[in-house]
Amino acid sequence: MSTLVQANGLNLVFDAGRGATTRLTQAGVPLGQIDGVFLTHFHSDHVNGLSDMWLSGFIPALGGREGNFDLYGPIGVKNIGDGLMQTFRNDVDVRVADAEVDPATTGIVSHEFEANRVIFDRDGVAVTMFKVQHDPNSAIEPAVGYRIDYADKSVLISGDTVPVENVIRYGTGVDVLIHEVADFQDPAALPKVYAHHTNPRQAGEIFTATRPGMAVYSHIVNGIPGRVAGIPDETLIERTRESYDGPLTVGQDLMSFQITDDEVNISQP
Template identity: 45%
Template sequence: MLKQCLTAALLMFALASSAMAQDNSTFRVTLLGTGTPNPNPDRFGPSTLVQAGNLNLLFDAGRGNTIRLWQLKVPLGSLDEVFLTHYHSDHVNGLADLWMTGWLPPVYAGRKQPFNITGPTGLQALTDGLVSAFENNAKVRIADEKLPPEANRFNVTEFDEQVGGVVYEKNGVRVTAFSNLHGDLIHPSVGYRIDYQGKSVVISGDTRKSKTVVEHSRGVDLLIHEVAAARPELLEALQRLQPIMNHHTTPQEAGEVFSEARPKMAAFTHFVLLANKDYPPMTPAETETATRETYDGPLAMGQDLMAFDLSGDKVRVIPWNSDR
């Protein structure tokens, strides 16, 4: 039995090491979660992994990001930086899990250094609150399991959303933050652009149609954008849903963004597809059809664990295959 356990552990370690193998040519983006607050097992909370060179960068930490990372055999402790777009619960409710579970010693975790995190104003308050909430857990694990205290600490980089600019630069990777338009009362809220070896990807964050998203996305290799859709009959029957739509981008509006920015590849994430018992959600196919009213370029309907390889001349879309 012990021999079997050791063999399994060594196999997991080999798989993890293989998945982590990255070189200077690596530029890969994986949609870890493409969903919303809805507890949908097919679409986990918003989260995107960007692997550039030897760096692993995570953008937003929605529900289930730890599970998706380990499905990729990316140890939680191997993340170099986490970036948050804003502080709605569905974008941060997986942060505590990522922070605390990543501190554990098994192969799926193993963080030995402080948890590096970057975000707009309010991030320090958020991380201070987590430290307070998990104080007893930390004390027990340090005393009982001898976990390294320094790896339990947050290393916070906080910036003003109205200023934005370059918020991270390391090993040839540059991350630029910019404000977007999530709503009049929803501040701070930002998107990010990641540049590496002449290639670029933009993550819109939650937003209505935004000029700043277009400006930072012109000619990028990959533009990952949120989308919200609802059947007209549903909005007419439940007018209380309209404010939700007002905080997001319709397929037609997203198509206009794509047409103006002209990325090599556009992709949807964070599918806000409203519904009730009488009116089902719009399907991805219907969402794509609506987008095609205003956009005729390359478009990927994002799914959890769908990946994009930016290392070549063209953006290669890699659907998830659990056997790989």
């Protein structure tokens, strides 16, 4: 799971799950030119691509980053950043000893914040981090979403969450609202999974309340291969249409959206 937001020359990455580094490269984004990685929570599917993104970015042949790798998010990101540096200390040490990399490019600088505030503000691009709820008992903490603003254009990323008021508060009228969703052929299957996510009817209610220029599904929890049947995109859309009639796209890897002054243009992968 990972989402790239580009604004005013900045490359901001939200979550760094499996394969994110490969996809960034496929998208033509030099690994050395990532200006910040923001985590929504610390489940492995949002974090396990982080080491690759950081480590590959300071290798001159792959990324050639100037300066450190900036990691942003709720309290706990420093633990992850420091832990990765500890884990991969030998890689850094030998590349520095071998005169392959500049040590000033190998660090992870972690920026931790409490939620519900602007946590990044550079070159006219502001990132607001807000609290969400990933499970009914709030066992999974921290859990946040993000809103990105630049030049009257805005994107909201829900993070992993059940339906929460904060997505409506921060997401009303955004150009692109990216929301997670979970559904199965049999909606009664896997009640515990349902209780940790948002179903299409609930997402539709959120889209109706916020009226984004484009609603987008990402982080689509859809069946378990060989065990629980998932649903095709058409069914996901159909079930969302029970509560929402505005613009809607089911996201795919490498799909991109360009926000212009008048509309949101979609590029298929």
